[in-house]
Amino acid sequence: MSGKRFGHLKTLFREDGYKxxxxxxxxxxxxxxxxxxxxxxLDYQPSRVEVKVCYGSICICGRDxxxxxxxxxxxxxxxxxxxxxxxxxxx
Amino acid sequence: xxxxxAKIQLEMFSTDIPGVLRLLKHxxxxxxxxxxxxxxxxxxxxxxxxxxxxQGMKKINQSIKVRGLTGVHWYLKxxxxxxxxxxxxxxxxxxxxxxxxxxxxxxxxxxxxxPQNYILEQVNNCGIGFGVSRRAIRSEQxxxxxxxxxxxxxxxxxxTSGCVATIHVEEGSSVQPKxxxxxxxxxxxxxxxxxxxxxxxxxxxxxxxxDAVIRGxxxxxxxxxCGRSILVTRAQGEVYGRTLRSVCMIAPKPTEQxxxxxxxxxxxxxxxxxxLIKLYKDSGISHSTCVKIYSYHSVDLPGGYSLPITLVKxxxxxxxxISDIGPGGQDWLADSARGYxxxxxxxxxxxxxxxxxxxxxxxxxxxxxxxxxEMIGLFNSEEILKGDGQSDGTGx
Numbered sequence: 001m002s003g004k005r006f007g008h009l010k011t012l013f014r015e016d017g018y019k020x021x022x023x024x025x026x027x028x029x030x031x032x033x034x035x036x037x038x039x040x041x042l043d044y045q046p047s048r049v050e051v052k053v054c055y056g057s058i059c060i061c062g063r064d065x066x067x068x069x070x071x072x073x074x075x076x077x078x079x080x081x082x083x084x085x086x087x088x089x090x091x
Numbered sequence: 092x093x094x095x096x097a098k099i100q101l102e103m104f105s106t107d108i109p110g111v112l113r114l115l116k117h118x119x120x121x122x123x124x125x126x127x128x129x130x131x132x133x134x135x136x137x138x139x140x141x142x143x144x145x146q147g148m149k150k151i152n153q154s155i156k157v158r159g160l161t162g163v164h165w166y167l168k169x170x171x172x173x174x175x176x177x178x179x180x181x182x183x184x185x186x187x188x189x190x191x192x193x194x195x196x197x198x199x200x201x202x203x204x205x206p207q208n209y210i211l212e213q214v215n216n217c218g219i220g221f222g223v224s225r226r227a228i229r230s231e232q233x234x235x236x237x238x239x240x241x242x243x244x245x246x247x248x249x250x251t252s253g254c255v256a257t258i259h260v261e262e263g264s265s266v267q268p269k270x271x272x273x274x275x276x277x278x279x280x281x282x283x284x285x286x287x288x289x290x291x292x293x294x295x296x297x298x299x300x301x302d303a304v305i306r307g308x309x310x311x312x313x314x315x316x317c318g319r320s321i322l323v324t325r326a327q328g329e330v331y332g333r334t335l336r337s338v339c340m341i342a343p344k345p346t347e348q349x350x351x352x353x354x355x356x357x358x359x360x361x362x363x364x365x366x367l368i369k370l371y372k373d374s375g376i377s378h379s380t381c382v383k384i385y386s387y388h389s390v391d392l393p394g395g396y397s398l399p400i401t402l403v404k405x406x407x408x409x410x411x412x413i414s415d416i417g418p419g420g421q422d423w424l425a426d427s428a429r430g431y432x433x434x435x436x437x438x439x440x441x442x443x444x445x446x447x448x449x450x451x452x453x454x455x456x457x458x459x460x461x462x463x464x465e466m467i468g469l470f471n472s473e474e475i476l477k478g479d480g481q482s483d484g485t486g487x
Contacts (some may be wrong), residue, residue: 041112046127057351067125067135 023053025083032068033060033077041070049077059085097139097164098123104131104154111151120144139164194223195254196392202260205243211238212257225251233258274322276472278311280304281437284467294326300357304332308428310468330468331439338428342420354409362387362401382408421448424457432461439465 024036035051035058042057044049044067049060065079105111108127115122123136146152164229173176197219199210214220217236219228230249237247237260246261269313272275277296286302294311298304361368390398425446430442446459 032477040116043109044112044125044127055103066127067112067122069121069123070112070116070125071121072119 021029023055023058025058025084027081030062030081031078033081033084035075035077036073038075041075046079049072051075054086059083059087061085095163097160098136098162099139099142099160100134100136100158101142101145102156102158103133104137104149104156105133106131108133114148114150118144118148121186134158158344161296190254192225193254194219194225194228194251194256195221196256198255198257200257200259201262203262203281205241205260210237210241210258210260213237216240219249219256219258225256228256246420274472275313275325276470277309277313278307278326278328278330279471280308280310280330280332281410281467281469282306282334284334284465286310286330286332286467287464288331290330291326291328293324294328296328298330304467313473324469325472328468329466331464332467333442334463334465334467336432336435336460336463338432338457338461340424340428340431340459341454342424342427342457343454344420346358356407358405358407360405362403364399367403380410382410384408403474421455424448424455425459428457428459429461432459432463436463436465437467437469439463 019029021037023038025036028034028072035053037053038058039052039054041049042052046065047061047063049065051058051060051066060077060081061083062079062081065077065081067075067079069076103111108131111133112122112125120137120141125133125135127133131291197211197214199207199214202210214237216234217233217240217426219233228249228251233249234247237258238244241260241263244260245263248259250257250259284303286298286300286304288300288400289296289298289310291311294313295315296310297312298308298310304310310330311326311328313324315322315324326340358369358371360370384405384411386406388402388404390400390402392398425448429441429444441461441463443462444459446457449458
Protein backbone atom coordinates (compact mmCIF):
# COMPACT_ATOMS: atom_id res chain seq x y z
CA MET A 1 0.00 0.00 0.00
CA SER A 2 2.75 2.38 0.96
CA GLY A 3 4.69 1.38 -2.11
CA LYS A 4 1.78 2.45 -4.29
CA ARG A 5 1.16 5.70 -2.45
CA PHE A 6 4.73 6.85 -2.40
CA GLY A 7 5.90 5.14 -5.51
CA HIS A 8 6.75 8.44 -7.16
CA LEU A 9 9.19 9.18 -4.35
CA LYS A 10 11.04 5.89 -4.53
CA THR A 11 13.23 6.74 -7.47
CA LEU A 12 14.69 10.21 -8.07
CA PHE A 13 17.25 11.35 -10.60
CA ARG A 14 20.21 13.57 -9.97
CA GLU A 15 21.10 16.50 -12.28
CA ASP A 16 23.53 14.36 -14.21
CA GLY A 17 20.82 11.70 -14.66
CA TYR A 18 22.16 9.24 -12.09
CA LYS A 19 19.37 7.21 -10.60
CA UNK A 20 19.04 7.53 -6.84
CA UNK A 21 16.82 5.19 -4.86
CA UNK A 22 15.53 7.29 -2.02
CA UNK A 23 14.59 5.39 1.12
CA UNK A 24 11.02 5.37 2.33
CA UNK A 25 10.52 5.05 6.07
CA UNK A 26 7.14 4.25 7.51
CA UNK A 27 6.66 4.20 11.26
CA UNK A 28 3.53 2.60 12.61
CA UNK A 29 3.06 3.51 16.25
CA UNK A 30 5.83 2.24 18.44
CA UNK A 31 5.73 -1.29 17.11
CA UNK A 32 6.68 -1.36 13.48
CA UNK A 33 9.07 0.39 11.14
CA UNK A 34 9.15 -0.27 7.42
CA UNK A 35 12.10 0.82 5.32
CA UNK A 36 12.12 0.59 1.55
CA UNK A 37 15.03 1.06 -0.79
CA UNK A 38 17.70 0.30 1.79
CA UNK A 39 21.18 -0.84 0.92
CA UNK A 40 22.11 -3.30 3.63
CA UNK A 41 21.93 -4.07 7.34
CA LEU A 42 24.90 -2.62 9.19
CA ASP A 43 24.04 -3.86 12.64
CA TYR A 44 21.39 -6.06 14.10
CA GLN A 45 20.89 -6.46 17.83
CA PRO A 46 17.78 -6.78 19.97
CA SER A 47 18.22 -3.16 21.07
CA ARG A 48 19.49 -1.61 17.88
CA VAL A 49 19.08 -2.08 14.16
CA GLU A 50 21.12 0.04 11.81
CA VAL A 51 20.37 0.09 8.13
CA LYS A 52 22.46 1.68 5.43
CA VAL A 53 20.65 3.84 2.92
CA CYS A 54 21.79 5.94 0.01
CA TYR A 55 22.42 9.11 1.98
CA GLY A 56 23.77 7.55 5.17
CA SER A 57 22.12 5.25 7.67
CA ILE A 58 18.97 4.81 9.70
CA CYS A 59 19.25 3.65 13.27
CA ILE A 60 16.25 2.12 15.03
CA CYS A 61 16.64 1.94 18.79
CA GLY A 62 14.35 0.13 21.18
CA ARG A 63 13.82 -3.21 22.92
CA ASP A 64 13.14 -6.75 21.68
CA UNK A 65 13.66 -5.74 18.10
CA UNK A 66 13.33 -8.43 15.48
CA UNK A 67 13.58 -8.38 11.71
CA UNK A 68 10.11 -9.45 10.77
CA UNK A 69 10.69 -9.37 7.06
CA UNK A 70 13.70 -8.67 4.90
CA UNK A 71 13.76 -8.76 1.13
CA UNK A 72 16.04 -7.04 -1.30
CA UNK A 73 13.83 -3.93 -1.33
CA UNK A 74 11.96 -3.87 1.91
CA UNK A 75 12.71 -4.41 5.54
CA UNK A 76 10.29 -4.52 8.46
CA UNK A 77 11.42 -4.16 12.07
CA UNK A 78 9.07 -5.14 14.89
CA UNK A 79 9.46 -4.49 18.56
CA UNK A 80 9.20 -1.76 21.15
CA UNK A 81 10.67 1.18 19.26
CA UNK A 82 12.06 4.16 21.16
CA UNK A 83 13.62 6.23 18.38
CA UNK A 84 14.38 6.31 14.67
CA UNK A 85 17.53 8.25 13.91
CA UNK A 86 18.66 9.40 10.49
CA UNK A 87 22.40 9.85 9.91
CA UNK A 88 23.24 11.79 6.77
CA UNK A 89 26.62 10.99 5.29
CA UNK A 90 26.09 12.79 2.02
CA UNK A 91 23.35 14.54 0.01
CA UNK B 92 1.60 -16.84 -0.25
CA UNK B 93 4.49 -19.07 -1.18
CA UNK B 94 6.10 -18.24 2.12
CA UNK B 95 3.18 -19.53 4.15
CA UNK B 96 2.84 -22.56 1.89
CA ALA B 97 6.28 -24.01 2.70
CA LYS B 98 8.42 -22.49 5.42
CA ILE B 99 11.70 -23.68 6.86
CA GLN B 100 12.98 -22.33 10.13
CA LEU B 101 16.77 -22.18 10.28
CA GLU B 102 19.30 -21.62 12.99
CA MET B 103 22.37 -19.81 11.75
CA PHE B 104 25.75 -19.46 13.44
CA SER B 105 28.10 -16.66 12.49
CA THR B 106 30.51 -14.20 14.05
CA ASP B 107 29.27 -11.53 11.68
CA ILE B 108 25.49 -11.59 11.74
CA PRO B 109 25.09 -8.27 9.87
CA GLY B 110 27.48 -9.61 7.27
CA VAL B 111 25.29 -12.66 6.79
CA LEU B 112 22.25 -10.41 6.43
CA ARG B 113 24.08 -8.36 3.81
CA LEU B 114 24.97 -11.52 1.97
CA LEU B 115 21.35 -12.68 2.02
CA LYS B 116 20.20 -9.33 0.72
CA HIS B 117 22.86 -9.36 -1.97
CA UNK B 118 21.58 -12.76 -3.13
CA UNK B 119 17.99 -11.47 -3.00
CA UNK B 120 16.89 -14.04 -0.46
CA UNK B 121 13.80 -13.03 1.46
CA UNK B 122 13.86 -13.89 5.13
CA UNK B 123 11.18 -13.70 7.81
CA UNK B 124 11.06 -13.48 11.58
CA UNK B 125 14.74 -12.93 12.14
CA UNK B 126 15.46 -13.21 15.84
CA UNK B 127 18.90 -12.89 17.34
CA UNK B 128 19.37 -15.39 20.13
CA UNK B 129 22.89 -14.40 21.15
CA UNK B 130 25.99 -12.82 19.69
CA UNK B 131 26.66 -15.73 17.37
CA UNK B 132 23.26 -17.23 16.74
CA UNK B 133 20.11 -16.08 15.01
CA UNK B 134 16.93 -17.81 13.95
CA UNK B 135 15.23 -17.00 10.69
CA UNK B 136 12.61 -18.42 8.38
CA UNK B 137 12.92 -18.79 4.65
CA UNK B 138 10.78 -20.24 1.93
CA UNK B 139 11.51 -23.62 0.40
CA UNK B 140 12.91 -22.16 -2.81
CA UNK B 141 15.20 -19.79 -0.94
CA UNK B 142 16.42 -22.64 1.24
CA UNK B 143 17.63 -24.46 -1.85
CA UNK B 144 19.55 -21.36 -2.84
CA UNK B 145 20.96 -21.10 0.67
CA GLN B 146 22.27 -24.62 0.41
CA GLY B 147 24.10 -23.59 -2.72
CA MET B 148 25.94 -20.76 -0.94
CA LYS B 149 29.23 -22.14 0.38
CA LYS B 150 29.75 -19.40 2.98
CA ILE B 151 26.43 -20.02 4.65
CA ASN B 152 25.79 -23.67 3.99
CA GLN B 153 28.11 -24.87 6.75
CA SER B 154 26.60 -22.64 9.42
CA ILE B 155 22.87 -23.35 9.11
CA LYS B 156 20.78 -25.97 10.79
CA VAL B 157 17.11 -26.74 10.14
CA ARG B 158 14.99 -26.22 13.25
CA GLY B 159 11.57 -27.01 11.88
CA LEU B 160 9.27 -27.27 8.90
CA THR B 161 5.97 -25.43 8.88
CA GLY B 162 3.38 -24.75 6.23
CA VAL B 163 0.77 -26.57 4.26
CA HIS B 164 3.32 -28.08 1.88
CA TRP B 165 5.11 -30.07 4.55
CA TYR B 166 1.82 -31.11 6.12
CA LEU B 167 0.53 -32.42 2.80
CA LYS B 168 3.82 -34.17 2.19
CA UNK B 169 3.50 -36.02 5.49
CA UNK B 170 -0.11 -36.89 4.76
CA UNK B 171 0.78 -38.25 1.32
CA UNK B 172 2.88 -40.88 3.04
CA UNK B 173 -0.41 -42.41 4.25
CA UNK B 174 -2.19 -43.49 1.04
CA UNK B 175 -5.12 -45.15 2.79
CA UNK B 176 -5.92 -41.98 4.68
CA UNK B 177 -5.61 -39.91 1.51
CA UNK B 178 -7.89 -42.30 -0.35
CA UNK B 179 -10.51 -42.19 2.40
CA UNK B 180 -10.40 -38.40 2.57
CA UNK B 181 -10.77 -38.15 -1.19
CA UNK B 182 -13.70 -40.55 -1.19
CA UNK B 183 -15.29 -38.59 1.63
CA UNK B 184 -14.82 -35.31 -0.18
CA UNK B 185 -16.23 -36.67 -3.42
CA UNK B 186 -19.15 -38.24 -1.58
CA UNK B 187 -19.80 -34.98 0.26
CA UNK B 188 -19.80 -33.10 -3.00
CA UNK B 189 -21.88 -35.55 -5.02
CA UNK B 190 -24.28 -37.26 -2.64
CA UNK B 191 -26.34 -34.19 -1.65
CA UNK B 192 -27.14 -33.65 -5.31
CA UNK B 193 -28.43 -37.20 -5.80
CA UNK B 194 -31.55 -39.06 -4.80
CA UNK B 195 -30.72 -42.16 -2.81
CA UNK B 196 -34.05 -42.99 -1.18
CA UNK B 197 -37.64 -42.68 -2.35
CA UNK B 198 -40.56 -42.62 0.05
CA UNK B 199 -44.30 -42.65 -0.54
CA UNK B 200 -46.84 -40.90 1.63
CA UNK B 201 -50.58 -40.45 1.44
CA UNK B 202 -51.43 -43.85 -0.04
CA UNK B 203 -54.19 -45.80 1.67
CA UNK B 204 -55.29 -48.54 -0.69
CA UNK B 205 -52.60 -48.52 -3.34
CA PRO B 206 -49.57 -50.64 -2.38
CA GLN B 207 -46.37 -48.74 -1.79
CA ASN B 208 -44.27 -51.03 -3.95
CA TYR B 209 -46.60 -50.47 -6.90
CA ILE B 210 -46.30 -46.70 -6.56
CA LEU B 211 -42.51 -46.97 -6.19
CA GLU B 212 -42.35 -49.06 -9.34
CA GLN B 213 -44.33 -46.49 -11.29
CA VAL B 214 -42.23 -43.69 -9.83
CA ASN B 215 -39.14 -45.54 -10.98
CA ASN B 216 -40.61 -45.78 -14.45
CA CYS B 217 -41.16 -42.02 -14.36
CA GLY B 218 -37.43 -41.53 -13.90
CA ILE B 219 -37.04 -41.13 -10.15
CA GLY B 220 -34.71 -43.79 -8.89
CA PHE B 221 -31.46 -44.39 -7.12
CA GLY B 222 -28.78 -41.88 -8.07
CA VAL B 223 -30.98 -39.50 -10.06
CA SER B 224 -29.94 -35.87 -9.90
CA ARG B 225 -32.19 -33.69 -7.75
CA ARG B 226 -32.16 -30.96 -10.35
CA ALA B 227 -33.56 -33.33 -12.96
CA ILE B 228 -36.76 -33.85 -10.96
CA ARG B 229 -39.66 -31.79 -12.24
CA SER B 230 -42.55 -32.08 -9.85
CA GLU B 231 -45.21 -31.04 -12.36
CA GLN B 232 -44.00 -33.52 -14.96
CA UNK B 233 -43.81 -36.33 -12.42
CA UNK B 234 -47.32 -35.50 -11.24
CA UNK B 235 -48.72 -35.75 -14.76
CA UNK B 236 -46.86 -38.99 -15.42
CA UNK B 237 -48.04 -40.58 -12.18
CA UNK B 238 -51.66 -39.60 -12.71
CA UNK B 239 -51.47 -41.09 -16.18
CA UNK B 240 -49.78 -44.29 -15.03
CA UNK B 241 -51.73 -44.90 -11.80
CA UNK B 242 -55.48 -44.56 -12.35
CA UNK B 243 -56.23 -44.67 -8.63
CA UNK B 244 -54.65 -41.33 -7.75
CA UNK B 245 -55.95 -37.87 -8.49
CA UNK B 246 -52.98 -35.77 -7.31
CA UNK B 247 -49.28 -36.30 -6.75
CA UNK B 248 -46.26 -34.21 -5.86
CA UNK B 249 -42.57 -34.74 -5.31
CA UNK B 250 -40.54 -33.06 -2.58
CA THR B 251 -36.87 -33.60 -1.97
CA SER B 252 -35.05 -33.26 1.31
CA GLY B 253 -31.40 -34.13 1.23
CA CYS B 254 -31.03 -37.49 -0.45
CA VAL B 255 -34.66 -38.48 0.11
CA ALA B 256 -37.43 -37.88 -2.41
CA THR B 257 -40.91 -38.09 -0.98
CA ILE B 258 -43.83 -38.86 -3.29
CA HIS B 259 -47.05 -37.43 -1.92
CA VAL B 260 -50.12 -38.98 -3.48
CA GLU B 261 -53.80 -38.46 -2.94
CA GLU B 262 -55.97 -41.31 -3.99
CA GLY B 263 -59.16 -40.80 -5.95
CA SER B 264 -62.51 -41.01 -4.17
CA SER B 265 -63.60 -44.09 -6.12
CA VAL B 266 -61.05 -46.48 -7.42
CA GLN B 267 -62.16 -48.08 -10.67
CA PRO B 268 -63.23 -51.66 -10.10
CA LYS B 269 -61.41 -54.39 -11.93
CA UNK B 270 -62.81 -55.56 -15.22
CA UNK B 271 -63.36 -59.05 -13.84
CA UNK B 272 -65.64 -57.66 -11.13
CA UNK B 273 -67.99 -56.27 -13.78
CA UNK B 274 -68.61 -59.50 -15.68
CA UNK B 275 -72.19 -60.78 -15.57
CA UNK B 276 -72.97 -64.15 -14.08
CA UNK B 277 -75.09 -66.30 -11.77
CA UNK B 278 -74.65 -67.58 -8.27
CA UNK B 279 -74.76 -71.37 -8.28
CA UNK B 280 -74.76 -74.00 -5.57
CA UNK B 281 -71.34 -75.12 -4.44
CA UNK B 282 -72.66 -78.53 -3.35
CA UNK B 283 -75.81 -80.52 -2.71
CA UNK B 284 -77.87 -79.02 0.09
CA UNK B 285 -81.23 -77.85 1.33
CA UNK B 286 -81.65 -74.08 1.03
CA UNK B 287 -82.32 -72.34 4.31
CA UNK B 288 -81.82 -68.63 3.67
CA UNK B 289 -81.61 -66.52 0.53
CA UNK B 290 -80.46 -62.87 0.54
CA UNK B 291 -80.37 -61.22 -2.90
CA UNK B 292 -78.77 -57.82 -3.45
CA UNK B 293 -78.59 -57.98 -7.25
CA UNK B 294 -80.22 -60.37 -9.69
CA UNK B 295 -83.25 -62.66 -9.50
CA UNK B 296 -83.61 -65.49 -6.97
CA UNK B 297 -84.52 -68.83 -8.51
CA UNK B 298 -84.72 -70.81 -5.27
CA UNK B 299 -86.44 -70.44 -1.93
CA UNK B 300 -85.83 -71.79 1.55
CA UNK B 301 -86.69 -75.47 1.78
CA ASP B 302 -85.68 -76.29 -1.78
CA ALA B 303 -83.21 -79.10 -2.32
CA VAL B 304 -80.50 -78.12 -4.76
CA ILE B 305 -77.68 -80.01 -6.37
CA ARG B 306 -74.18 -78.85 -7.07
CA GLY B 307 -74.01 -76.36 -9.94
CA UNK B 308 -77.68 -75.46 -9.85
CA UNK B 309 -78.39 -71.73 -10.30
CA UNK B 310 -79.54 -70.07 -7.08
CA UNK B 311 -79.53 -66.39 -8.05
CA UNK B 312 -79.74 -65.54 -11.71
CA UNK B 313 -77.99 -62.55 -13.26
CA UNK B 314 -80.62 -62.33 -16.00
CA UNK B 315 -83.77 -60.42 -15.17
CA UNK B 316 -86.70 -60.52 -17.57
CA CYS B 317 -88.01 -56.97 -17.93
CA GLY B 318 -90.69 -57.81 -20.49
CA ARG B 319 -89.28 -56.45 -23.74
CA SER B 320 -85.68 -57.05 -22.84
CA ILE B 321 -83.52 -59.05 -20.47
CA LEU B 322 -81.35 -57.19 -18.00
CA VAL B 323 -77.98 -58.84 -17.64
CA THR B 324 -76.21 -58.11 -14.34
CA ARG B 325 -73.70 -59.63 -12.03
CA ALA B 326 -75.70 -61.57 -9.46
CA GLN B 327 -74.92 -60.73 -5.86
CA GLY B 328 -76.26 -62.26 -2.68
CA GLU B 329 -75.86 -64.93 -0.04
CA VAL B 330 -77.50 -68.34 0.05
CA TYR B 331 -77.21 -70.52 3.12
CA GLY B 332 -78.11 -74.18 3.10
CA ARG B 333 -77.93 -77.29 5.22
CA THR B 334 -75.37 -79.80 4.07
CA LEU B 335 -74.07 -83.17 5.17
CA ARG B 336 -70.35 -83.82 5.11
CA SER B 337 -68.57 -87.13 5.74
CA VAL B 338 -64.97 -87.43 6.88
CA CYS B 339 -62.65 -90.36 7.42
CA MET B 340 -59.33 -89.75 9.18
CA ILE B 341 -56.61 -92.17 10.24
CA ALA B 342 -53.88 -91.36 12.79
CA PRO B 343 -51.02 -93.77 13.54
CA LYS B 344 -50.49 -94.66 17.17
CA PRO B 345 -46.74 -94.16 17.38
CA THR B 346 -46.29 -90.54 16.47
CA GLU B 347 -43.91 -87.71 16.88
CA GLN B 348 -44.86 -84.52 18.55
CA UNK B 349 -43.08 -81.28 19.15
CA UNK B 350 -41.80 -80.56 22.61
CA UNK B 351 -42.91 -77.54 24.55
CA UNK B 352 -41.61 -74.05 23.90
CA UNK B 353 -39.21 -74.33 26.83
CA UNK B 354 -37.17 -76.84 24.84
CA UNK B 355 -36.88 -74.48 21.87
CA UNK B 356 -33.55 -72.97 20.96
CA UNK B 357 -33.07 -69.81 18.99
CA UNK B 358 -29.87 -69.07 17.11
CA UNK B 359 -28.84 -66.21 14.91
CA UNK B 360 -26.58 -65.94 11.91
CA UNK B 361 -25.75 -63.35 9.30
CA UNK B 362 -26.21 -63.88 5.59
CA UNK B 363 -23.80 -61.55 3.82
CA UNK B 364 -24.30 -61.96 0.11
CA UNK B 365 -24.20 -65.74 -0.30
CA UNK B 366 -22.00 -66.36 2.72
CA LEU B 367 -23.63 -67.48 5.95
CA ILE B 368 -21.82 -66.37 9.07
CA LYS B 369 -22.97 -68.33 12.08
CA LEU B 370 -23.10 -66.42 15.33
CA TYR B 371 -23.20 -69.59 17.43
CA LYS B 372 -20.54 -72.08 18.28
CA ASP B 373 -21.92 -75.55 17.50
CA SER B 374 -25.18 -77.12 16.40
CA GLY B 375 -26.35 -77.54 20.03
CA ILE B 376 -28.96 -80.13 19.08
CA SER B 377 -29.31 -82.85 21.68
CA HIS B 378 -32.31 -84.55 20.05
CA SER B 379 -32.21 -86.92 17.13
CA THR B 380 -35.07 -85.25 15.31
CA CYS B 381 -36.10 -81.66 15.34
CA VAL B 382 -37.91 -79.01 13.37
CA LYS B 383 -36.07 -75.95 12.19
CA ILE B 384 -37.89 -72.74 11.43
CA TYR B 385 -35.92 -70.12 9.57
CA SER B 386 -36.99 -66.50 9.46
CA TYR B 387 -35.06 -63.99 7.38
CA HIS B 388 -34.95 -60.31 8.30
CA SER B 389 -33.36 -58.24 5.56
CA VAL B 390 -31.86 -54.86 6.31
CA ASP B 391 -33.82 -52.33 4.30
CA LEU B 392 -33.18 -48.67 3.79
CA PRO B 393 -35.96 -46.11 3.40
CA GLY B 394 -37.34 -46.36 -0.10
CA GLY B 395 -37.26 -50.12 -0.31
CA TYR B 396 -33.57 -50.56 -1.04
CA SER B 397 -32.20 -53.69 0.56
CA LEU B 398 -28.67 -54.10 1.80
CA PRO B 399 -26.98 -57.43 1.06
CA ILE B 400 -27.08 -58.33 4.75
CA THR B 401 -29.80 -60.57 6.16
CA LEU B 402 -30.28 -61.59 9.75
CA VAL B 403 -31.28 -65.23 9.90
CA LYS B 404 -33.19 -66.41 12.96
CA UNK B 405 -33.19 -70.17 13.35
CA UNK B 406 -35.61 -71.73 15.80
CA UNK B 407 -34.99 -75.38 16.63
CA UNK B 408 -37.89 -77.30 18.12
CA UNK B 409 -37.02 -80.85 19.23
CA UNK B 410 -39.46 -83.68 18.55
CA UNK B 411 -40.08 -86.79 20.55
CA UNK B 412 -41.66 -90.05 19.56
CA ILE B 413 -44.77 -91.18 21.44
CA SER B 414 -45.75 -94.82 21.18
CA ASP B 415 -49.47 -94.23 21.76
CA ILE B 416 -51.33 -90.95 21.47
CA GLY B 417 -53.94 -92.26 23.99
CA PRO B 418 -57.36 -90.72 24.78
CA GLY B 419 -55.95 -87.23 24.34
CA GLY B 420 -54.89 -88.23 20.85
CA GLN B 421 -58.43 -89.34 20.04
CA ASP B 422 -59.68 -85.92 21.04
CA TRP B 423 -57.00 -84.39 18.90
CA LEU B 424 -58.18 -86.56 15.99
CA ALA B 425 -61.79 -85.40 16.48
CA ASP B 426 -60.71 -81.78 16.68
CA SER B 427 -58.67 -82.18 13.55
CA ALA B 428 -61.62 -83.64 11.67
CA ARG B 429 -63.83 -80.80 12.89
CA GLY B 430 -61.28 -78.25 11.78
CA TYR B 431 -60.98 -79.89 8.41
CA UNK B 432 -64.74 -79.72 7.85
CA UNK B 433 -64.89 -76.08 8.94
CA UNK B 434 -62.03 -75.24 6.60
CA UNK B 435 -63.84 -76.76 3.67
CA UNK B 436 -66.80 -74.37 4.07
CA UNK B 437 -66.97 -70.90 2.51
CA UNK B 438 -68.73 -69.72 5.64
CA UNK B 439 -70.87 -71.44 8.21
CA UNK B 440 -70.80 -73.72 11.19
CA UNK B 441 -71.29 -77.33 12.28
CA UNK B 442 -74.73 -77.95 13.77
CA UNK B 443 -74.39 -81.60 14.68
CA UNK B 444 -71.87 -84.39 14.36
CA UNK B 445 -71.77 -88.16 14.62
CA UNK B 446 -68.32 -89.65 14.93
CA UNK B 447 -66.99 -93.11 15.67
CA UNK B 448 -63.35 -93.91 16.42
CA UNK B 449 -62.10 -97.45 15.83
CA UNK B 450 -58.84 -98.62 17.29
CA UNK B 451 -56.55 -101.09 15.55
CA UNK B 452 -53.08 -102.29 16.47
CA UNK B 453 -51.30 -99.50 14.72
CA UNK B 454 -53.77 -96.67 14.16
CA UNK B 455 -56.97 -94.91 15.10
CA UNK B 456 -59.63 -94.54 12.41
CA UNK B 457 -62.25 -91.81 12.68
CA UNK B 458 -65.43 -91.82 10.64
CA UNK B 459 -67.72 -88.85 11.08
CA UNK B 460 -70.80 -87.27 9.63
CA UNK B 461 -71.28 -83.56 10.11
CA UNK B 462 -74.53 -81.67 9.75
CA UNK B 463 -73.57 -78.16 8.67
CA UNK B 464 -75.16 -74.83 7.95
CA GLU B 465 -72.98 -73.12 5.39
CA MET B 466 -72.99 -70.69 2.54
CA ILE B 467 -73.49 -72.56 -0.67
CA GLY B 468 -73.67 -69.67 -3.15
CA LEU B 469 -70.70 -69.49 -5.50
CA PHE B 470 -70.38 -66.91 -8.27
CA ASN B 471 -70.10 -68.31 -11.76
CA SER B 472 -69.26 -65.73 -14.42
CA GLU B 473 -70.66 -66.15 -17.90
CA GLU B 474 -68.44 -66.68 -20.91
CA ILE B 475 -68.43 -63.71 -23.25
CA LEU B 476 -68.59 -64.75 -26.87
CA LYS B 477 -66.81 -62.66 -29.44
CA GLY B 478 -68.19 -61.89 -32.87
CA ASP B 479 -66.77 -65.06 -34.44
CA GLY B 480 -68.37 -67.22 -31.76
CA GLN B 481 -65.15 -67.94 -29.84
CA SER B 482 -65.02 -67.66 -26.10
CA ASP B 483 -62.56 -65.34 -24.39
CA GLY B 484 -61.92 -68.06 -21.85
CA THR B 485 -63.01 -66.06 -18.82
CA GLY B 486 -65.86 -68.30 -17.80
CA UNK B 487 -65.59 -70.10 -14.43
